[in-house]
Amino acid sequence: MAHKILLVEDDDTTAGYIMKGLSEEGFVVNRATDGRDGLFHATDGSYDCIVLDRMLPGMDGMAVVAALRGAGVATSVIILSALGAAEDRVRGLIGGADDYLVKPFAFAELLARIRLQVRRGAAAPPVETVLRCGDLEMDLLSRRVTRGGATVTLQPREFRLLEYLLRHAGQVVTRTMLLEGVWDYHFDPGTNVIDVHLSRLRKKVDEGFAYPLLHTVRGVGYRLGTDA
Numbered sequence: 001m002a003h004k005i006l007l008v009e010d011d012d013t014t015a016g017y018i019m020k021g022l023s024e025e026g027f028v029v030n031r032a033t034d035g036r037d038g039l040f041h042a043t044d045g046s047y048d049c050i051v052l053d054r055m056l057p058g059m060d061g062m063a064v065v066a067a068l069r070g071a072g073v074a075t076s077v078i079i080l081s082a083l084g085a086a087e088d089r090v091r092g093l094i095g096g097a098d099d100y101l102v103k104p105f106a107f108a109e110l111l112a113r114i115r116l117q118v119r120r121g122a123a124a125p126p127v128e129t130v131l132r133c134g135d136l137e138m139d140l141l142s143r144r145v146t147r148g149g150a151t152v153t154l155q156p157r158e159f160r161l162l163e164y165l166l167r168h169a170g171q172v173v174t175r176t177m178l179l180e181g182v183w184d185y186h187f188d189p190g191t192n193v194i195d196v197h198l199s200r201l202r203k204k205v206d207e208g209f210a211y212p213l214l215h216t217v218r219g220v221g222y223r224l225g226t227d228a
Contacts, residue, residue, distance in 0.1 A: 003048040003118050007031045008038030008064070009080070010056055014103075018051065021107045022114070035059025039067055043129055043141050047075055049117045051110070054081035054092070062095050069096040071129045071141035076117035080105070131166035134226040136205065136213055138166055147205060147213075157182070158201050165214070165224040174221040198222060 005027050009015040019029045030047075032038035035056040042050055042064070050068075054061035065077055076098045081088065084102035092100040098120075099113050131138045135148045143159065145152040154162065164181045165173065178194055179185040198214070206212040215223045 002026055002028045004028045004030070004046055005114065006038065006041055006047045006050045008033075008035065008042075008050065008056065008061070009053045010034060011053070014053075014080075017107070018110065021111065025111060027114075033057075035061060035064045039064045042068055042075065043071065043073055045073070045075070045129070048121060049114050050075055050077045051114065052077055052079050052097075054079050054083060062092065065092075065096040067141065073129060073141075074121075076121050078110070078113055078117060080110075131163065131169075133166055133169040133224055134213055135209075136166075138163060147209060152204050154201075154204065157197060158204070161197055161201055162205070165222070168224070170223070170225045172217050172221050172223045177221070 003026075005022055007015060007018055007022075007029055009018065009031065010033050015031055015033075019031060022029045030041065032041050036058040038050075038052065038056070039059060041047075052061045052064060056064070061079060061081070065079070068075070068077070077096070078099040078101060079092045079097045080101050080103055081092070082103045089100045089102070098117055101110060101113060129140050131140065136145075136152075137147070138145045138159075140163070145154055145159070145162065161178070161182050164178065168177075173181075175194055176188075179188065183193070202212075202214045206214055211226070213224055213226065215225065217223055
């Protein structure tokens with residue numbers, strides 16, 4: 001089965017050169033011409049590697065990478081850029097890219113780097129960008145939460161708390177787990193911060209619906225699930 005590559009490049013000459021070479025090597029290549037379109041295609045989870053120009057119309061390449069990583073999309077990204085200073089390369093890698101290739105480049109080197117990333121990602125499991133529990137849905141890319149199709153508006157901490165609960169749906173999570181996973185506390189601050197946020201979250205997620213999703217397990221912790 002041929003590997004799929006997403007090329008996000010606005011320059012027609014460069015894109016044509018890369019697409020022709022990769023097609024000859026047996027890859028299936030799709031192209032996006034701006035950052036927003038590239039981000040849209042990159043989130044469908046079907047690509048083995050993304051080759052991404054850094055300076056793009058609509059949305060900068062680094063912003064695309066940040067959005068992908070923020071949504072939990074782990075597809076390998078190789079940045080192509082005319083910005084070749086050490087600090088630019090470091091910024092690209094720290095920003096979430098897996099590799100950084102400076103323009104102008106030799107096609108043979110790009111091909112070798114793509115093959116390396118494809119091999120590394122071959123055993124990686126698919127990454128979900130939408131989390132669900134019953135009729136509750138969280139889109140990690142758009143950061144939109146709905147229940148029964150109705151939008152649920154959350155504050156940033158509430159969003160992070162619900163994301164943690166969704167990732168552990170059906171499981172009991174303790175206060176310690178929430179403090180570490182949501183607040184990054186490795187100690188008990190001795191406040192009711194968890195209770196306050198869970199109370200607010202319960203009102204937004206459960207009030208007005210036929211059955212509750214957020215349950216308190218007395219003496220243990222909390223659980224998100226469709227059963228009581």
